[in-house]
Amino acid sequence: MEMFNFDVASLFSFSTLSAIILGTLVGILIGALPGLGAVLALVLMLPLTYSMEPMAAILLLLATYQGAEYGGSISAVILGIPGTPAALVTVFDGNAMAKKGEPGKAIAYSLTASVFGGLAGGLALIFLSAPLVKFALSIGEPEFFLIGLLGLFAVGMLSSTDIVKSMIATVLGLMVGTVGMDAFTGETRFTFGKIELMEGIDLVALLVGMFAISELLLMVSKDLKVKYKTDQKGVNSFITRLEMKNVRKVIKPITIGSLVGIVVGILPGMGAGPASWFSYTLAKKASKSPETFGKGNPEGIAAPEAANNATVGGALLPLLTLGIPGSPSIAIIMGAFIIHGIQPGPKLFTAESDLVYGILYGFLLTTVALYILGKFITAGFVKMLTIPNPVLIPLILGISFIGAFSARSSYFDVWLALIVGIISLALIKLDFSLASFVLALILCPIIEESFRRSLILSQGDYSIFFTRPISLILIVIMIIILGFGIKGAVKRKKVAA
Amino acid sequence: MNSKKATYIALTLIIILGLVYLKSAIDMGYGDTSTPGAGFFPILLVCMLVVLCIVSLIQTMMRTDDKKIDLPNIRLISLTVIISFLFILSWVWFGYFYISLFAYLLILMTVYYFEEMNKKRFGKNLVISLVLTVLIYGVFDYLLGLNLT
Structure with missing residues (x-):
């Protein structure tokens, strides 16, 4: 099997290893800083990938993603403020343990669980990708169209409180995705004579505006004067070490968290946040001492931390095998593929097998890097948690503009990032889902091309979309998701009333 | 500004944007269902957008609660x-x-x-x-x- 013929030694080149180390360091740092998070970390790193080899570029982003998911727990434990939304659950027991005078131990539990979760996600990626690719190669254009639609549908239904506005955001994302040259006719669409729009709207500039600038403007609004304090005594005596007997105690919640993380990661529209909550609830139910959850129980740290790192591997599965991203973070990673002219999907396993298997095995390497770097440098990062926002915001704004410019050395993209940032802030305030927008934008080429190809194949007969067995199953899944979405909306309305 | 008013403004702007987009899409040509042209998919998108915006407008009109959009600083x-x-x-x-x-x-x-x-x-x-x-x-x-x- 090709998977086992891959030359693992090629992963240990200078460029790949330095990309993994850089990604892990930046990921942990940005993940740890309250209010930032994995998406922003990925957006800031994306422009750097332009000048890299594809494998190093993707591994840089994966290391950043893994690092950010772990980094979120550092501020959750030390400050009681989650660095990422997924680390919110870690606050309960992590911060409680830190208050008992054991911040280092709490972080060590988090690191160990994150590494186990990351490894589990990586192994799932390696072993489940082959059957999924086989399935993907057996399906046709109508099914690809419906899978793309399913991804959008799930994210739209599950990631927003206002379903209709989320669907509007999805359609807007698809509309923006049509800007540029039409793949079928070569005609330019919606460029309004701008040469910068010939190849479509620059993804990096758009992502910087949507997820970096809007987020920073929100920080100016809400958190500018927030001061974070760390217990200097606890920080100075900080050692992220865990004895084997301690590890044995949390094997069960780590297993629960890892499995939940993989499954939830695969599902579109869910991500690390829900995975952490599900795993925490399950670990509490399975625990011999559920009454101590929330009071510094290490199981309450291990389960969610294993889950949020396991989602990374899980979420990569549909991206690599079907070419469908299930969350904004994965959409950004897909952006790196597109930047390098590579379209993720089943054909990638034959066309670029070295790259794919490099990513699969390299993902395990990012987890090892997370463990080593996390163990030795977390204490240093803890001291950086108190960087005041009036310093942090200008710095990240400056880097964001550089990121938007560096993609194509175009001032147009810098202006675009600023304008998109302002519009995104308005959309966030009005409950339009940015996640839906960006996924639709990235999925637009797949959806439009498979839709049009299906119609050409069927000579204009729309029944091609619902008369084939897999298409039917996908439509049933969409109906089920719609049911859940409506049920959730009704429930929220009742609670609000 | 309250949420209802802001939503009306946003949806109206989105519809206007959709109409500008529609005009360009029509110019590109629809083709037909067996050989869709460059404007085929965009026209479908605008139709969906307009329908969804109208649904959202009706939803907003029917909403009894109205909160102020909170944007400190x-x-x-x-x-x-x-x-x-x-x-x-x-x-x-x-x-x-x-x-x-x-x-x-x-x-x-x-x-x-x-x-x-x-x-x-x-x-x-x-x-x-x-x-x-x-x-x-x-x-x-x-x-x-x-x-x-």
Whole structure:
């Protein structure tokens, strides 16, 4: 099997290893800083990938993603403020343990669980990708169209409180995705004579505006004067070490968290946040001492931390095998593929097998890097948690503009990032889902091309979309998701009333 | 501004945007269902957009609750946007990116620390801006070889 013929030694080149180390360091740092998070970390790193080899570029982003998911727990434990939304659950027991005078131990539990979760996600990626690719190669254009639609549908239904506005955001994302040259006719669409729009709207500039600038403007609004304090005594005596007997105690919640993380990661529209909550609830139910959850129980740290790192591997599965991203973070990673002219999907396993298997095995390497770097440098990062926002915001704004410019050395993209940032802030305030927008934008080429190809194949007969067995199953899944979405909306309305 | 009014404005703007998009899409040609043209998919999207916007408008009209859109520090947000605008403008017009960046960082920090501004604070801001600019130069220009002009 090709998977086992891959030359693992090629992963240990200078460029790949330095990309993994850089990604892990930046990921942990940005993940740890309250209010930032994995998406922003990925957006800031994306422009750097332009000048890299594809494998190093993707591994840089994966290391950043893994690092950010772990980094979120550092501020959750030390400050009681989650660095990422997924680390919110870690606050309960992590911060409680830190208050008992054991911040280092709490972080060590988090690191160990994150590494186990990351490894589990990586192994799932390696072993489940082959059957999924086989399935993907057996399906046709109508099914690809419906899978793309399913991804959008799930994210739209599950990631927003206002379903209709989320669907509007999805359609807007698809509309923006049509800007540029039409793949079928070569005609330019919606460029309004701008040469910068010939190849479509620059993804990096758009992502910087949507997820970096809007987020920073929100920080100016809400958190500018927030001061974070760390217990200097606890920080100075900080050692992220865990004895084997301690590890044995949390094997069960780590297993629960890892499995939940993989499954939830695969599902579109869910991500690390829900995975952490599900795993925490399950670990509490399975625990011999559920009454101590929330009071510094290490199981309450291990389960969610294993889950949020396991989602990374899980979420990569549909991206690599079907070419469908299930969350904004994965959409950004897909952006790196597109930047390098590579379209993720089943054909990638034959066309670029070295790259794919490099990513699969390299993902395990990012987890090892997370463990080593996390163990030795977390204490240093803890001291950086108190960087005041009036310093942090200008710095990240400056880097964001550089990121938007560096993609194509175009001032147009810098202006675009600023304008998109302002519009995104308005959309966030009005409950339009940015996640839906960006996924639709990235999925637009797949959806439009498979839709049009299906119609050409069927000579204009729309029944091609619902008369084939897999298409039917996908439509049933969409109906089920719609049911859940409506049920959730009704429930929220009742609670609000 | 309250949420209902803002939603009406946003949806109206989106519909207008959709109509502009529709005009361009019609010019491209619809083709037919067996050989869809470049405008085929965009026209379908606009139809969906308009329907969804109308549904959302009706939903908003029927809503009995109306909350105020909460955006604290709106003056500071506006100042951040204006200063960012001027920073990009000076970068585009005059070049000298790192000088513009230094000024940008210093001005933003001064604005954010305005209430506690004194000589010491300004001195601190000056040093931090300088260090950050040098750091960014080191990473982007020296290490990554990015020419920001």
